[in-house]
Amino acid sequence: MKRKKYLWLSIVSVLCVLVLWELVTDVLRLMPSYMLPSPLEVCKAFAYKVSGGVNPDGASLWTHIATSLKIALGGYLAGVVIGVPLGIAMAWYKKVDLFVKPLFDLLRPIPPLAWIPLMILWFGIGYGAKVVIIFISSMIACVVNSYAGIKQTRQVHIWVAKTFAATNLQILFRVALPTARPMILTGLKTSLGSAWMALVAAELLASTSGLGYMIQMARQMGRADIIVVGMIVIGLIGAALSSLLDLLTSRIGGKKTKRRG
Amino acid sequence: MQRIGKTVWKRLKANRQTLLWIVISFATLLIAWQVASMLSQGRVQIPAPLEVFEAFFRSMTVPIGKNTILEHAGISLWRVLLGFVVASVIGMAIGILMGVSPKAHAVINPLFEFVRPIPPIAWIPLSILWFGLGSSNKIFIIFLASFTYVTINSYEGARNVDPKLIGAARMLGASRRRVFTHVIFPSSVPYIFAGLQIALSVSWAAEVAAEIIYSQNGVGWIITMGMNNGNITQIMVGMIAIGVIGYLLSTLMRVVEGRLCRWNRQET
Numbered sequence: 270m271k272r273k274k275y276l277w278l279s280i281v282s283v284l285c286v287l288v289l290w291e292l293v294t295d296v297l298r299l300m301p302s303y304m305l306p307s308p309l310e311v312c313k314a315f316a317y318k319v320s321g322g323v324n325p326d327g328a329s330l331w332t333h334i335a336t337s338l339k340i341a342l343g344g345y346l347a348g349v350v351i352g353v354p355l356g357i358a359m360a361w362y363k364k365v366d367l368f369v370k371p372l373f374d375l376l377r378p379i380p381p382l383a384w385i386p387l388m389i390l391w392f393g394i395g396y397g398a399k400v401v402i403i404f405i406s407s408m409i410a411c412v413v414n415s416y417a418g419i420k421q422t423r424q425v426h427i428w429v430a431k432t433f434a435a436t437n438l439q440i441l442f443r444v445a446l447p448t449a450r451p452m453i454l455t456g457l458k459t460s461l462g463s464a465w466m467a468l469v470a471a472e473l474l475a476s477t478s479g480l481g482y483m484i485q486m487a488r489q490m491g492r493a494d495i496i497v498v499g500m501i502v503i504g505l506i507g508a509a510l511s512s513l514l515d516l517l518t519s520r521i522g523g524k525k526t527k528r529r530g
Numbered sequence: 531m532q533r534i535g536k537t538v539w540k541r542l543k544a545n546r547q548t549l550l551w552i553v554i555s556f557a558t559l560l561i562a563w564q565v566a567s568m569l570s571q572g573r574v575q576i577p578a579p580l581e582v583f584e585a586f587f588r589s590m591t592v593p594i595g596k597n598t599i600l601e602h603a604g605i606s607l608w609r610v611l612l613g614f615v616v617a618s619v620i621g622m623a624i625g626i627l628m629g630v631s632p633k634a635h636a637v638i639n640p641l642f643e644f645v646r647p648i649p650p651i652a653w654i655p656l657s658i659l660w661f662g663l664g665s666s667n668k669i670f671i672i673f674l675a676s677f678t679y680v681t682i683n684s685y686e687g688a689r690n691v692d693p694k695l696i697g698a699a700r701m702l703g704a705s706r707r708r709v710f711t712h713v714i715f716p717s718s719v720p721y722i723f724a725g726l727q728i729a730l731s732v733s734w735a736a737e738v739a740a741e742i743i744y745s746q747n748g749v750g751w752i753i754t755m756g757m758n759n760g761n762i763t764q765i766m767v768g769m770i771a772i773g774v775i776g777y778l779l780s781t782l783m784r785v786v787e788g789r790l791c792r793w794n795r796q797e798t
Binding site for chain 1: 547548551552554555556558559574575632633635636637638639640641644645647648649650651652653654655656658659660734735738739742743750753754756757760762765766768769772773774776777780
């Protein structure tokens with residue numbers, strides 16, 4: 270009963286906003302359509318772009334999505350493959366920690382997006398610069414979370430392992446890594462979000478295709494309907510990627526955590 | 531005085547290894563940078579570290595564009611402050627409202643969940659159409675970026691109040707309003723602060739991104755201008771400024787949190 274009421278309120282609230290939006294744009298014309306397109310216009314633009322329309326930015330929605338995904342996933346994978354082991358090594362080996370941590374702390378206050386202009390000058394506006402930006406932004410969260418995760422290992426557990434003559438590597442793989450797994454997975458998720466955001470920013474600034482490029486072009490031509498379509502697609506893909514990652518990690522992580530408990 | 535000197539000395543001695551390693555790693559970085567700058571040629575130009583630092587300090591008195599770097603930093607910080615404060619106030623109000631009343635949660639949460647997956651950066655083109663090219667579009671982006679975090683954390687804070695505390699206060703005859711001001715709000719403060727902390731660093735990143743993409747002043751403008759003119763020294767000067775301000779902002783938040791939430795830390 271209560272659940273039903275909650276659902277009703279939610280539906281009514283979303284509908285109210287849609288009706289209000291339609292009223293402000295199509296019916297009362299309080300906002301011109303180059304500033305705020307009506308929901309119907311957005312639907313039309315969406316249908317047009319999905320069916321492969323190439324105006325006004327020269328490529329269909331699918332091409333833009335493919336370009337964006339290729340860059341984002343490339344940079345993200347590189348960030349994970351380097352970031353997670355680096356974080357683990359920093360937390361486990363004191364020498365690595367002492368050497369890398371100061372450099373890491375020095376560079377961390379600079380938001381990854383601030384690297385975009387430098388990378389564009391160095392690597393051009395193509396694939397390379399954007400992959401590097403996404404690599405930087407996803408690596409940071411991976412390093413921070415893996416580091417914190419390994420550091421959470423209880424000293425007592427390490428002592429027990431040592432008493433049973435485990436080698437340093439055995440302790441790392443059998444004791445510290447299982448402890449750190451939830452944190453590492455959190456890091457993977459956080460960095461996926463920041464990778465996707467960095468991609469959009471890089472594409473807004475300089476590119477020749479991709480979702481960010483699409484909305485930037487639409488702005489220059491005053492096509493707010495295409496902008497809104499682009500924003501919705503960016504949001505949908507971001508959400509889809511993050512739930513895909515949840516699915517994958519629950520498959521990998523779920524069973525083992527159960528066995529532990 | 532002497533005692534303070536002694537404890538500082540003791541600490542230094544204990545941390546001597548750390549200090550030594552900090553020096554080693556910074557020295558390695560500087561040497562690598564210097565070598566890279568001497569080897570660099572063609573498109574990948576790298577200015578020498580000394581050159582960059584010199585340019586950084588010079589820019590405090592000699593303007594880049596129309597303003598000195600301090601003025602640019604002031605402009606950027608002012609935008610962040612405006613967006614952040616407005617977002618914090620509204621975010622706290624909405625978050626706590628959602629936490630206290632399930633009805634409000636039912637109405638607001640679906641809308642919130644629709645908007646949340648869209649990165650604030652993706653709003654920039656629309657924001658430019660709505661607010662023009664000046665400061666207000668950046669303030670809007672900063673607002674969006676920090677609003678989400680403050681709202682979610684305030685909601686979590688208000689929802690996770692120990693029901694025993696509320697029950698006890700009610701039993702002792704506290705009015706609903708008093709329960710809110712004396713129990714619910716104070717116990718959500720640590721959550722809210724965690725949200726504010728993330729929100730501030732995210733707003734700084736959003737501000738920089740918005741300025742890089744389009745602006746006429748501010749620290750982000752410095753690096754975009756450097757990019758357009760192929761002036762890498764200027765880009766690095768801008769990045770140093772951005773990093774320093776980012777660091778100061780996060781330190782500031784930590785200090786404020788340490789003061790305001792001291793009771794919470796002592797308890798645990």
